[in-house]
Amino acid sequence: MLLPENIHPNNSLYLAGGFVLKALEPLGEVSLMELFIESRKLHHMPMPVFTLALDWLFLAGLISYNADGSIISCF
Template sequence: MIISSDIHPQKKVYYIGALIIQELKQLGTTEFDFFNLYAALKEKENISMNLFSLSLDWLFLLGAIDKKKNKLIVCF
């Protein structure tokens, strides 16, 4: 189950996914590098690489992002 009664929602993929989308909108770019986006998000929120990667996987499954050569692209 994605949504639960957990007292730490900031450690869930849907929350981190929302932060990723917000960061991408602020950057105003359609292509981004995995590590650059992680570094930008890490400055604002203390997240692990695993949680960041899982959140990107979740966004990929939703169709919000896609892969193009060595870059990730925004689909919204």
């Protein structure tokens, strides 16, 4: 699902993760729903794809969260 062979690239987590990072970059620290809204301004993605992209970015060490649950960039 990260680099799909048989689905449209717009549905890949790789692309969705890139748009999430692009939306997070100017904000620095943001709540989950604010990041979802900003990400959807850049690329239409359903909430399940957004959530899976966040999981992938967290596992890759590119995002983290703080004590109050805000999402922060790790680079």
